[in-house]
Amino acid sequence: MTPTLTLYGAPYSVYVRIVRLVLLEKNIDYRLETVDIFKPDKAVETYRSIHPFAKIPAINVDGFVLYETGAIVRYLDEIFPEPPLMPDTARERANVNRILSIIDNYAYPSMVWGIYVALREQGESACESDAFNKHCERAETVFCVLDTALEGKAPYLGGHRLSLADLHAVPVLDYFLQTATGQKMVAHHPNVQNWWERIKTQHRFDGILSEGAD
Ligand SMILES: N[C@@H](CCC(=O)N[C@@H](CS)C(=O)NCC(=O)O)C(=O)O
Known part of the structure; x- marks a missing residue:
């Protein structure tokens, strides 16, 4: 079964875009939950429970929460192997x-x-x-x-x-x-x-x- 994926962040963010490009390449559906880190409000304070450093992005895949873009994209490349985004050697x-x-x-x-x-x-x-x-x-x-x-x-x-x-x-x-x-x-x-x-x-x-x- 395809996992349910939520991506936290805002569309202008370089790092959110990196994750979105990976998901696009792999043709994976996800929900973008807007967290606008540069407009601090209650939502951003709540977001600290997901990302202690209050940066975007973070993801939730079937309850598994992960932040730090490098970790996120490598994880996505493992769980959604096609097309592979890491070389062979x-x-x-x-x-x-x-x-x-x-x-x-x-x-x-x-x-x-x-x-x-x-x-x-x-x-x-x-x-x-x-x-x-x-x-x-x-x-x-x-x-x-x-x-x-x-x-x-x-x-x-x-x-x-x-x-x-x-x-x-x-x-x-x-x-x-x-x-x-x-x-x-x-x-x-x-x-x-x-x-x-x-x-x-x-x-x-x-x-x-x-x-x-x-
Ligand atoms: N090390 C983080 C960096 C993410 C990052 O810097 N995101 C920016 C937006 S592109 C951010 O959240 N900035 C808010 C801030 O620095 O307060 C990652 O790899 O995910």
Whole structure:
């Protein structure tokens, strides 16, 4: 029997989008229970009993509650094995895990918060701060690493087929590439640029990426 799945979060969230992209790829039905973490109210306080750090997303699968996106997507890939979103060899899987960590630790903080959000909130004046420049350096390093991962014949970040690495990166890049800074930067990384064009046309991401992006 197909498990009953609830996803807690808000459609604008990068991390909620990552989980939604995985569920979409696997064609799994779920209920999205809205928790808008940036509008603290009673629902958010109640949500702390699910996620002690009050971040989104979390999932409930037949009563099994799980939070932390990396754990969620790996779990979903195990219980819904088709199509597999981890490669076949240990080395390839290690690389996918490396890319997930890079996205979490370097790409998301710099590309989304340090650059996209800073530009939205402060406009062009954001570019004048040292912090902004540091985030740009970080973002540049992320692009160099992703570009190398895509060298040779690999059409995807994890190798010859779509994997969790691609689905972790897509929502982060979707925000970053809405900025002129992101567009300028990606133009110097043709492998990333080609991957981005390809993945956006070949996969059905649109509803999830644009929906709720206020
Ligand atoms: N380590 C968490 C990070 C999730 C995360 O940062 N989610 C953001 C939204 S995209 C959030 O809940 N932010 C609220 C906050 O930082 O207060 C995970 O992997 O799930």
